[in-house]
Amino acid sequence: MDEQSLRELAEQHLRALAGPEAALREDQWSAIRALVLERHRALVVQRTGWGKSAVYFVATALLRELGEGPTVIVSPLLSLMRNQVQAAASAGVHAATINSSNTEEWSSIEEQVAVGEVDVLLVSPERLNNPDFRDTVLPELTHAAGLLVVDEAHCISDWGHDFRPDYRRLRTLLTELPEGVPVLATTATANDRVVQDVSEQLGVGGHGGSAETLVLRGTLDRESLRLGVVRLPSSQSRLAWLAEQLAELPGSGIIYTLTVAATEEVSGFLRQRGYEVASYSGRTDATERGQAEDDLLANRVKALVATSALGMGFDKPDLGFVVHLGAPSSPISYYQQIGRAGRGVQRAEVLLLPGQEDSDIWSYFASLAFPPEPTVRAVLDTLTRAGGPLSTAALEPRVELGRGRLEMVLKVLDVDGAVRRVKGGWESTGEPWSYDAERYERVAAERRSEQQAMLDYIDTPHCRMDFLRRQLDDPYTEPCGRCDNCTGTAHSSEVGRQALQLAEEHLNQPGVEIAPRKRWPTGMDALGVPVSGTVREVEQAAPGRAVGRLTDIGWGNRLRELLAPSAPDQELPDDLYQACIRVLASWEWSQRPVGVISIGSRTRPRLVGNLATRIASVGRLPLLGEVVTNPNTAPRRGTNSAQRVAALWQQFRIPDDLELSSLEGPVLLMDDYVDTGWTLTHVSRLLRHAGAPAVLPFTLATTS
Incomplete structure (x- = not known):
């Protein structure tokens, strides 16, 4: 032909x-x-x-x-x-x-x-x-x-x-x-x-x-997009501004957030204000994801409130707007996400509402990058010594990596030829492997440069589309003539008093459930810990409560400030004390607690001790004592679940004078925050063995 x-x-x-x-x-x-x-x-x-x-x-x-x-x-x-x-x-x-x-x-x-x-x-x-x-x-x-x-x-x-x-x-x-x-x-x-x-x-x-x-x-210009940045002083004002402006945005669209928690907070508030919206993240059930996509395609919702889980591959030609509540860490990923809008319409609004917490969230995700060489070598050595295939679940207890990062390491080692995926798991190939530290550092430096470029995008007085195209080395760059800087028509940052008050009430409403762990990690016997399978009901904690998530756009900022590694140990601030009272008052427990116990803290003994004392006082409950931290044990480590449980196993003990067998109701168990949930699971088990009828965990924060 x-x-x-x-x-x-x-x-x-x-x-x-x-x-x-x-x-x-x-x-x-x-x-x-x-x-x-x-x-x-x-x-x-x-x-x-x-x-x-x-x-x-x-x-x-x-x-x-x-x-x-x-x-x-x-x-x-x-x-x-x-x-x-x-x-x-x-x-x-x-x-x-x-x-x-x-x-x-x-x-x-x-x-x-x-x-x-x-x-x-x-x-x-x-x-x-x-x-x-x-x-x-x-x-x-x-x-x-x-x-x-x-x-x-x-x-x-x-x-x-x-x-x-x-x-x-x-x-x-x-x-x-x-x-x-x-x-x-x-x-x-x-x-x-x-x-x-x-x-x-x-x-x-x-x-x-x-x-x-x-x-x-070709050129990366998008003639339909109208880019703008709206600076607002707080999470509450951003949410209020969005609620006031959403009805004016054309058609239906996507509201991106940086965390899963924020998708729920934002969508919940917008639904309260009468908008048809749905949340969408990596934790959304597959069936619900499909339904949410269909609803947006059919314009049955005004917006999907989504994480970057929706970042690629969603094709809706008439998508009328993309709003970011919080800036992505890279102008390139930002360009890709806003590219969902305006494919088949003449005009689409693209708005970025940056937040003060954005850099903290970027830093957290950056901490999940490729691990240091000794950690990777430990994975290789473990597979070599195994003499046969190990599943990811069987390998996890033997190395100091969480499941997600372990899977990433195995994939990289597989691509490099050092390990091979086979039926039954992974095995070492015996091939030599070198850790390319120089390349990993160059990539990390590139990521830091991208973060600075994103801040520069927010601050630039010049054309925003031109800025993004230059980041992508577009050879055809020129001012777009459409963005807020080119036209001099920036969006107003004014927020109505009533909208701001409603947003503050929504974000300041404290209270997050802490779901109890119900299964022990696999492979605990290999670490000398005598537990497996289901956590027995007589050892379990009851569902607990936290004031808020560290990733919340409401209480998250306040809690991150209080619990930052560099923050001083201090007594419980009054605003958080009042929030604790509100959470406890709304907690519909089947039986009122009969006492308060705290977990001994190496890093924040003053904060945790004062939390327990004040809650016991306001609730007219006896302060029963403290679960003691054994001084000869290493601090708990932030590795995978099996390693975490093993590290905790000898770390805590119930003091002899903490009499629990005569109690006729549950105890409130106080700690500063919950991350993996294994500390609360293990300590609750100890308390149940010591005679506590039930344990109700209560913390200031949860990481998820």
């Missing part, structure tokens, strides 16, 4: 996909020609809504007509997968997906792929290293593939703002592709460094290296 005939056919497929008025952009055609005619590798860096998915759907249709195998799309975007399966059908392309949300369909889909009934298979990057999929399905799929697509390709690069170790496995896949299989990588968010990194990695396994990668890079 000659080039002209191929282009005419490509235009037909595009019109079937996007409507009768659609026409190929020149860069779209350049990418399709490179893939279909020249069988090259291409990296397309274009703004959100430009039509990157049209490139691979049209290319797929053409390649299938030429008798080639199915397209394999690697994408982390579950919501986008759902949208794209529907979109592909309109272009006559049969698409299917294999991801964590449709496990019951995997076998059927794999059979359809094997017999040629599937034109496009979308897979999540995690599937690439599932032993069954990697060893059974992937080799045959790789051999038969007509096109490989890497969506959100910036995830390949650890310089990218959303690096995912699973993506690095694509290097292996690229080396195993048969000669002549084209590869397409797409992203809307890649600066020069990421473009170079991704281009080089696309060249792996190719014929001629990275020179074979065609890079198509």
Whole structure:
């Protein structure tokens, strides 16, 4: 087929996909020609809504007509997968997906792929290293593939703002592709460094290296977006401002927050003010997520109040606004999130309401980066000594890493060839491995630079869109003429007195439930701790209460200030004392407590002791005493659950003079804050063994 005939056919497929008025952009055609005619590798860096998915759907249709195998799309975007399966059908392309949300369909889909009934298979990057999929399905799929697509390709690069170790496995896949299989990588968010990194990695396994990668890079301007920043002095004023302005924002949209707790606080307040909104985060049930997405797509809600769990892959062309309550830590991730708006409308409002607590939240997430070398070496040594596969659950008690960070370390070690995922868990390969400290520090420095750039974006007196495009090394930057700085029409920061009062009442309402732990961590016997399985009911704590979460936008700021590592130990401040009284007064316990006990604190003995004394006094309850901290034990460590329980096991004891067996009701157990919940679980167990009929934990703060 000659080039002209191929282009005419490509235009037909595009019109079937996007409507009768659609026409190929020149860069779209350049990418399709490179893939279909020249069988090259291409990296397309274009703004959100430009039509990157049209490139691979049209290319797929053409390649299938030429008798080639199915397209394999690697994408982390579950919501986008759902949208794209529907979109592909309109272009006559049969698409299917294999991801964590449709496990019951995997076998059927794999059979359809094997017999040629599937034109496009979308897979999540995690599937690439599932032993069954990697060893059974992937080799045959790789051999038969007509096109490989890497969506959100910036995830390949650890310089990218959303690096995912699973993506690095694509290097292996690229080396195993048969000669002549084209590869397409797409992203809307890649600066020069990421473009170079991704281009080089696309060249792996190719014929001629990275020179074979065609890079198509366009302007990142979004003509529909109207960017602005609104500075407000407090969380209460930001929430009040939002409640007053939300009805005036066009259509429906997304309100981003930095924490899960904030999604609940904000959505709860907006519902009180009469708005139809829904919350959306990584903790939202999968069914509820799907329903929330559908409600927004159908304009049944004014907004989703979401964390970055909604950051990529949500496709709603008429999304009218994006508001951020709190700034993301990177201008690049900010650009990507605001790119959800204004794809199919002429004007969309994009507003950032920064908060004083933003930097603290950035610092917390930065603390979860790749661990230091001794910690990583301990993981490798443990697998080497095991002599066989260890599951993540079995490995966790033996190393000082929480589950999430341990999984990240294992993925990186797997990509580097030091460990291998097999049936039954992970095993050491015995291959030498070096810790690239210099690279990790360079990446950490890049993250710090991004945080400063985000602060600079907030403060800039110049064009905001131009600022973001420069951060992405857009070669076509110029002032947009639309943002608040370009037009001199900043949004008013005035807030009505009644709205502010209602927001203050909402955020100042204290009280968070502390759910008791009901199962011990696995592998405790390996650490010499004689517990396993379910925490026996006669040893459990009852559901407890905290004044607030450290991540709250209401009490969070106050509690972080009081409990910061650098904060002095002090008596309970009066405002928090009053908040404690309000929480206790609203606590609908089945039986009133008969006494107060505190947990001995190494770091804040004055605060915890005063908390217990004042609560006992106001409640006219006896102050029964204190659970003693053994002086010869190490302080509790912030590692994984099993390590935490092991560290706590000998740390506390019940003093001989603390008589509990004669009590006829529950005791209030006081501490400064609860993190993992294991301290309260262990101490409650000790108190129940000593005769306490029930234990009601009470803390000033909880971390979740």
